Amino acid sequence: MVVAEGPTEYILYTQNDHGDLAGQFAAHWGNETFSPLRPRGSMVLVAEAHDNGWWYWDVNPAVDDQGIPITFRKTPRNDLASFVTKGIESLLELDLYAGLIASMHHAGLPQQRYGTMEAVPQRHDEHTRKFLAEREPFNQELVERVGRMEQYAGANSRDYIWFNYRMMQVFDRMSLFFCCNYDLGNLAAPESGRLDDRESGRAFYGSVIKPTPVQFGVDDGELRLRVVEKNKLLIDPYPFDEAPLKVSVRGRVIPRRSYNGQEEFRDVYRSRRRETFEYALIPK
Template sequence: MFITKHNDGFLYIVNQYDHSIQAGEVARHWGNEQFDSPEHFDSFCLAVEKHDIGWIDSDAKVLFNPDTCQPVPFLKVNLLQHVDFYGKGYEKVKEEDPYAGLLVGMHWMGLYTSRFGYDPSFTFNIPEELASFIDDTIVNKQKEWVDLKMQLWNRSMPKSKFEDQLWLNYELVQLMDRLSQYVSMHKLDTKEEITIGPVRKSINSEGEMITVQGQGDGTIVLDPFPFKTPVETTVRFRKIPDARYESHADVYKVMEEAEMEFITWKFVPKNKELIK
C-alpha cells in the first residue's frame, strides 16, 4: 500500500495493484514524434499494468504493524514478505506473457539493486542478516532469465539488439512506476517538482531526465512530454483517520468501511500544445 499523510488528520491509502493498473493505462499512451514506441509494446504495457499483481492478497488483508499501530506502507514491508509477494506476481505474469513476466522479474530484482544502477537513489532496505539470501535470490533469478531470454530472442536480429531493447523496456517500466507513484502520493493542489528517468527517446539515443511538476489544480506538466496526447488518469484511494489502532482487526474494519474515492489527474506538455 501507498500510505501518505497530508496534515489533515487522515492516512491516504492506494492499493499496490490499483497503482499498477493505473500506471498501465497511462503506459498505453506512450510514444510520439520525439519518443519511439518500444518493440514488444503490448508486453511492456502488460508488465507495467501487472508489476504489482502479487500484492493483491496483502492489500486485501491489510498488513498491520503492532509497533506503530497502523497499516504498513510499502517501503516498510517485511523483506521476506516483499520477496514472496513479488515472486508470486512474477510467476503469474510470466505464465500469461513470458516477455512481460521477464520485465516484472527485472523490476522485482531491481528493487534490491538500485534498479540495476538505473536509479541509484533507491534500493529496498536489506537487513544484514538477509543480505546473503537476497544476493542468492538475485543471482538465481538472473540465471533463470538466461533460458527465458533464449526462448524469447528472435534469432533474425542480433542478440545485442534484443538485450538493449529489453533494458529500454525495463527503464520505461521504472519510469511509469515513478510517475504513478507521484499521482498516488500527492493531492491535487501539489506543485512539487521531481525529475524521473533517465529515459531514451529511441533505442540509440542517450537517456535524459523528465521533469514532473504539479500545477496546483490536478494538471501535471511533463518536460519533455513522452505521450501521444495529454493523458487523463484516475487514482483510486481511501482515507482513514491517522490514529493508533488497537489491533489488526480494528484497522481492517476501518479500511473495509472506508469509501473508495477518486482523483483525476491530467499529464500535459510544457508548451500546452497538443502532440500531433
C-alpha cells in the same frame, strides 16, 4: 500498499491500483519525440500488472507495532519475496516478455533499480539475498529464451530488453509520484534525510524522472513534472500520444492515527469506499 501521509488522513492505494495508473501511462506512451512501445501489448500489460503479486498482502493489509499502516517500503522482506514470486509466475503464464520485464523489475528494485536510481538505499537482508540468488539466473535464462522467440523480433535483443526495463521504471516511478505524495504541490526534496520521507518513498519518487528512454539507440533523457493546478500537471518534454492525457487512480482515505491492532485497522480500511483521484497531464 502505498501510503500517502496527509496532516490528518492517509490515502491508501493498493499496488494493483498503482499498477493500473502505470498502465495508463504505458498505453498512451509515444509521439514524434518518444518512440512507441515495442512489443506494445507486452509492455502495457507489464506496466499494469507488474505488482499483481501484492494482492496477497493488500487484500489483508497490516499496521506495525505502533499502529501505523505498513507502506510498501516497510513490508516484511520474507513475505515480500513470496508474493512477488507468485505475481511474476502468473504474469509469465500470460506473456513471457511481460513476465521477464516484471522479474527484472523486482530483481532491480533492491539494487537501486540496477543503478538507475542511486538515491535509494540497497537492500542486503537475507531474504533479499535469497530472492536475488534465485531470480538473477532465472532472468538470464529467460533473456536467452525470449531472444529466440520470433513473436518478439525487433525487441528481444539484450540491449532492447534493457531499454524496455528502463521504460518500466519510468511508468512505475511516474505512478509512485502520484501515489506516494499526498500533496503534489509540496514535495519532499530528493536529498531529504528525514526518515519518514525515505520510508514512505516521498524522498525518492519526486517530480524528476531520470533516466527516461526516448528512442532506442539514443541517450536517455529525463521528464520533469510541475503542478500548475491541484489536479493538473505540466510534463516537459511531453511523452504521450494525446494532450491533455487524463488519468485516474483509486484509493481509500482513512484517519491518520495509531490503530489499536490489525482488526481495528482492517475494519476501518474496508469500510471506506474507494475514491477516484483524477489528473490531467499537459505539455509545456
